Amino acid sequence: MRIKSLSYIVTALAFLAIWAPSVCAAHKVKQFKNITWAKPKGFALTADIYVPDNGNHNMPTLIVYHGGGWLLNTKEIMSDLAHYIAANANIVVVNSNYRTLASLDNTTTANEIVEDAMGAVLWVKHNIQQYDGDPARVAVTGDSAGGHLAAMVTLAGRQLESDGFSGNTLGFTPSYLPAGKTAEQIAKQDGMAVQAAILSYAGFDLYASAKNGFESAGNPFWKWANATPRGLFGAKINVADNPDYYQAVSPNQYIVEQNTYPLPPQFVLVGSEDTLTTPQSAQNYVDTLKKAGQPVTFKIIEGRTHGFLDSGCPTYSSGCFSELAFPAVTDMIDFLNKELAPAAN
Template identity: 65%
Template sequence: MRCFNIISALFLFLTFSSSQAFANHNIKHFKDVEWAKPKGFSLTLDIAIPETKTKTKPVLVIFHGGGWLLNNKSIMTDLANSIATRTDIITVNVNYRLLADVDNTTTVNEIVEDAMGAVLWVKDNIKAYGGNPDQIAVTGDSAGGHLAAMVAVAGRNLDSDGFTKKPLGFNPTYLPKGITAEQVAKKDGLKIQAAILSYAGFSLVEVAKRDFEGEGNQFWKWAKATPRGMFGGKINVNDNPEYYQAVSPDQYLVKANEYRLPKQFVHVGERDALTTPERAKAYVEQLKTLDQPVQFKIYQGKGHGFLDSNCNDYNNGCFKDLSEPTVTDMIDFLNKVFGL
């Protein structure tokens, strides 16, 4: 009888703990907050705040996918709201410039600078929304996963000259008042606690060599833009590989005893033909070899873009069904990172 009572109590404890961790609650929205205006192009973000009793909450910054040419933050709204509803984590869903923006002149390094700038904006401003600037994670899917990875691994490679001079560095689109890119780098001001990389791009050298910059890439057509190089001008992957390496997360991985990178959760769908399980696994193995913290999962039966909002034909389903069990795994990872 005593054994039965102990087991029953344990069951009730586990059930209660699980319901507390995943119980749905209301969220408060701040939409279309302008965080920067590079070259006159307005960049906005959405903030979703869990209406819980915790006064200072961790933050998850989200970057949407779309091949650096398509979509906006709305395609990540379901993910942002789902996580904010089920956790004690504020979500910040970010717009960044696309290659076709500003009359098809935006370069991929400027997009990375937007991602870095958005995280710096969050660190500088999130206290006003009840967020903790010292507890920040990033995530993104596909091209957004590439941006999240760049924030996680390349945040110390900052330079006020950006890509205008060599060595190539990043000048974040947003900087705290009176602070230079070099000062941010010296203080490791872009340091975050974790990154969730959803079927992300890890090498833009590989991407460019797959005819990304040519007419064979239908994303240019869908964006109603003329195909061109990611960096504009005469820069190409064969003659100028250093430019493409500089925007590739797999080029910034170092041994953990030299610099401890944020914890990373890398995942991909079994049927993904764009970010294949093999490509994702190669990145993970590289991290493991360097003794960096990483976890990896392949989701059976899933293709590319299964975390997109609403319903879509390319995955034959809707977010509510397609996103599970991935979102639950993401929440579990974040709760452990933030000690929730």
């Protein structure tokens, strides 16, 4: 009877290892929660940092941005993903907050959200060594709205201006700048450059979204955020009269030929059943990158709807992270291990 029981336990553990990899971990993780890295307009931007507790140093770093239609959620919605990657790869993970449109009494603008995402990259590059991270090997990722932000960081990181997002420049001023550095100096030095990006069911065209009613009450995210529908840039800017504002926060507007500027490798993934950010929208973005000669990997995860990388068991994704996130998370780790490997001597 004891042998039979032991056999059953071994079989059960083997099943869990294959079908529920989230219960396994290669090593422990040190966690540093709610690190404040900037305070634009008095709003505390915080990050949780997950460090593999395996004796390694100078590890590559992954920055994570959460989704939520630019109106909902905080970094906690990505905590399962952040912890899993840190526990199963030699990668430091920084799970960062940003202002949403509903922040500061519903006054935050779309460009400010992008500036928060950019500021997180600069903060990481100048502080991550304190957490055993390598500032020369940084990748970004995010899902949905967070995927949009990761794409903006990757593609628009040279569009920086100290004068802010207005007039003819429409340049971004990151929410964090290293002491003694201006936005222009960072841009000239390509100081925003990252080494890889993973874009999960991301938004690539806010111009099209605005034309299709994002700023109206027909977009349920405003109601879910208890915020009054409004323009992405305030009352004085609208998509009909100021299309350049909306195009300036749309990643698909920044794709250039590889011989003009080589973008880092991008891994684009989407669920086959996603009706919010559809496989076709991802395919269009990937096709444009390929046409420009830029490196990109594309994968459609069969049977998945929107939000399958979110923490816990949200009703909108019809399941839990522990069952829905795979095989996507395994593919993400494989991509990062490849693209963030130390340079050969």
